[in-house]
Amino acid sequence: MDFDNKYRARLEKLSTTNVADALDALGLKGATYGIRPIWEGAGKIVGRAVTVKITAAGLTKGKHHLGVKAIDVAEAGDVIVVDNGGRLDTSCWGGILANGAKMKGISGVVIDGACRDVDDYVEIGFPVYARGSVVATARGRVMEEATNVLIQFGGVQVRPGDVVVADRSGVVIIPQEKLDEVVAKAEELYEKEEKMIAEIRAGVSMLEVDSKYNYEKMLK
Ligand SMILES: O=C([O-])CC(=O)C(=O)O
Ligand SMILES: [Mg+2]
Incomplete structure (x- = not known):
């Protein structure tokens, strides 16, 4: 590897x-x-x-x-x-x-x-x-x-x-043996979280950001 x-x-x-x-x-x-x-x-x-x-x-x-x-x-x-x-x-x-x-x-x-x-x-x-x-x-x-x-x-x-x-x-x-899958999934989650944080910092309300990205269901 x-x-x-x-x-x-x-x-x-x-x-x-x-x-x-x-x-x-x-x-x-x-x-x-x-x-x-x-x-x-x-x-x-x-x-x-x-x-x-x-x-x-x-x-x-x-x-x-x-x-x-x-x-x-x-x-x-x-x-x-x-x-x-x-x-x-x-x-x-x-x-x-x-x-x-x-x-x-x-x-x-x-x-x-x-x-x-x-x-x-x-x-x-x-x-x-x-x-x-x-x-x-x-x-x-x-x-x-x-x-x-x-x-x-x-x-x-x-x-x-x-x-x-x-x-x-x-x-x-x-x-x-799961490295490829885990890294790809972690990158996908990282990108989503970066977008959420960028919107929060831009002043979008926490409630709106949370429901848009569905944080609670993000790992499903
Ligand atoms: O004796 C030990 O616990 C190990 C130690 O101090 C060292 O490596 O310097
Ligand atoms: Mg020592």
């Missing part, structure tokens, strides 16, 4: 909410909840998923240090998607990993859990989205179970190569 040529610029123009609405209209799951930019300037992220599945540390040891394999296999523009099951009591991503990811040209990291070293992300301008930040290290608390496998992220499935879009509203995942 020629993702960069065919889809990247189009997705950068769309919002996560356009994409979430397109997924709803097409009966697909991909909208997550509660995973937000961890620092003010963390910009929008678009890219293909490299997944990391985290599990609790214990007597079975992990093969790779958490996150390192994902950074190694990722290509420039990819997004690392970390499933730590929503845990908030321990980090599963930090500043050293962020520096490694930044050096590879990775677009950003989205985490179903918590991260640490937020000042480091600000310093290097690296976008990280998570449920929160925490000071406690991942070491001895969690470990990497697998890289590039099916994961659960904010209640939705993510497979390696699925497409991630993240902005200030949150994170959406587009199943890779």
